[in-house]
Amino acid sequence: xxLCMLLGGVTAVDAVSWPQAMISRPVxxxxxxGAVLGEPLAGLTVGAILELLALRHLPMGTASYPDTGPAxxxxxxxxxxxxGPAGLAAATLAGWAIGWxxxxxxxxxxxxxxxxxxxxxxxxxxxxxxxxxxxxxWAVALDVARGGVLVxxxxxxxxxxxxxxxxxxxxxxxxxxxxxxxxxLAAGAGAGGGALSSRGREVLLVALGAVGMIVLRTLV
Amino acid sequence: xxxxxxxxxxxxxxxxxxxxxxxDRTYQAGGLTYAxxxxxxxxxxxxxxxxxxxxxxxxxxxxxxxxxxxxxVGALARLESxxxxxxxxxxxxxxxxxxxxxxxxxxxxxSWRPFCLLLGLLAFSLGSGxxxxxxxxxxxxxxGHLAIRLWAFHRGWTRGRExxxxxxxxxxxxxxxxxxxxSLMLVGAVAVGLAGPIAGEMSMGxxxxxxxxxxxxxxxxxxxxxxxxxxxxxxxxxLAAVVLR
Numbered sequence: 001x002x003l004c005m006l007l008g009g010v011t012a013v014d015a016v017s018w019p020q021a022m023i024s025r026p027v028x029x030x031x032x033x034g035a036v037l038g039e040p041l042a043g044l045t046v047g048a049i050l051e052l053l054a055l056r057h058l059p060m061g062t063a064s065y066p067d068t069g070p071a072x073x074x075x076x077x078x079x080x081x082x083x084g085p086a087g088l089a090a091a092t093l094a095g096w097a098i099g100w101x102x103x104x105x106x107x108x109x110x111x112x113x114x115x116x117x118x119x120x121x122x123x124x125x126x127x128x129x130x131x132x133x134x135x136x137x138w139a140v141a142l143d144v145a146r147g148g149v150l151v152x153x154x155x156x157x158x159x160x161x162x163x164x165x166x167x168x169x170x171x172x173x174x175x176x177x178x179x180x181x182x183x184x185l186a187a188g189a190g191a192g193g194g195a196l197s198s199r200g201r202e203v204l205l206v207a208l209g210a211v212g213m214i215v216l217r218t219l220v
Numbered sequence: 221x222x223x224x225x226x227x228x229x230x231x232x233x234x235x236x237x238x239x240x241x242x243x244d245r246t247y248q249a250g251g252l253t254y255a256x257x258x259x260x261x262x263x264x265x266x267x268x269x270x271x272x273x274x275x276x277x278x279x280x281x282x283x284x285x286x287x288x289x290x291x292x293v294g295a296l297a298r299l300e301s302x303x304x305x306x307x308x309x310x311x312x313x314x315x316x317x318x319x320x321x322x323x324x325x326x327x328x329x330x331s332w333r334p335f336c337l338l339l340g341l342l343a344f345s346l347g348s349g350x351x352x353x354x355x356x357x358x359x360x361x362x363x364g365h366l367a368i369r370l371w372a373f374h375r376g377w378t379r380g381r382e383x384x385x386x387x388x389x390x391x392x393x394x395x396x397x398x399x400x401x402x403s404l405m406l407v408g409a410v411a412v413g414l415a416g417p418i419a420g421e422m423s424m425g426x427x428x429x430x431x432x433x434x435x436x437x438x439x440x441x442x443x444x445x446x447x448x449x450x451x452x453x454x455x456x457x458x459l460a461a462v463v464l465r
Contacts, residue, residue, distance in 0.1 A: 114244060
């Protein structure tokens with residue numbers, strides 16, 4: 001739990017505050033979360049789905065986006081203890097929900113940051129630069145704490161949800177569960193592609209890529 | 221004015237925390253000033269009033285792409301060191317916000333990052349292990365963002381006011397467009413490729429792949445609807461296991 005909370009803090013601070021090396025992306029954070037419990041592959045699987053869902057949410061202007069660092073850690077760890085596709089689906093859903101909850105806490109942190117560095121009068125801060133430096137570092141430390149607390153609070157419920165899901169392997173429900181997961185990742189990927197393209201016809205490149213992979217899979 | 225390498229290095233390293241105190245009032249101003257301080261202290265050594273005024277100037281609202289913000293740090297520090305008048309510095313500072321923000325959003329968030337992410341996912345869909353997939357993403361991305369940050373800081377410090385002109389170059393205008401197109405192809409390939417591992421032992425892996433490709437193509441025409449569909453399916457998947465078991 002402590003290791004997951006530490007990972008949560010490190011991945012949370014990476015997203016915005018420091019150093020933005022993208023270990024907060026689900027591909028990395030979920031793999032790390034799964035690896036803590038010995039299942040990096042399960043972590044990456046859920047991280048891949050979350051990554052495609054998050055692809056269209058670009059941090060530009062006032063757009064909101066999910067807090068994928070702590071969410072990925074929780075999702076990856078939950079996937080590591082899950083059984084079968086239903087557990088994987090629950091871990092993914094938990095990760096997605098936690099990502100948006102985390103986004104709300106980022107808003108709170110920004111309000112706190114405004115008090116820290118924009119609250120005191122400019123003249124006051126400018127007269128004592130060491131005070132500004134201290135407050136800036138405190139803001140970074142608070143972001144780490146935020147991520148750790150988020151993981152600490154939500155890891156157990158998310159993991160519990162993943163473990164209580166029925167094992168539907170070999171059952172008729174497996175088709176629905178797997179179909180839903182694949183549909184979600186495909187729709188998320190397509191939505192991400194649409195958001196990335198600047199001209200309408202460019203989305204046909206998505207079809208080109210899909211056909212190319214189908215051909216490759218058929219030949220190999 | 222000669223500035224020792226250690227101060228420049230300190231300022232550059234502080235650029236990695238330029239968004240540390242990001243807020244909706246002054247945005248990156250706190251971080252910008254934090255990164256500038258080692259160089260401002262050198263420029264205004266022995267002039268506490270000048271240092272206070274310079275610090276106050278840079279606490280005004282500021283926002284730029286975090287990987288290109290080092291250009292602002294370097295260029296503003298250069299102007300301060302050269303004794304440029306505050307009005308000029310203020311105008312240049314405001315112009316930087318638009319230039320560095322737009323270029324960075326387009327080239328990095330909209331092109332370089334998704335391209336590298338999709339490379340990692342492609343590696344996973346082609347059967348690589350989890351750590352190779354992570355490396356396939358982080359390897360090129362890390363090399364890229366470190367190089368951009370270092371280049372931006374160096375350019376800002378050595379060119380001052382002329383620094384942002386480089387953002388109109390072929391590299392910054394054309395390459396992002398190619399990367400975006402590459403990303404679109406990777407989106408389709410990854411959607412098909414990941415369907416197989418998730419379908420797992422089910423014998424319908426190839427059908428799942430084709431269906432995934434079709435859904436991805438359709439969703440790309442309507443990103444908002446595609447995003448909502450993804451959310452709905454994500455909720456339905458675990459519910460189906462409970463309801464249909």
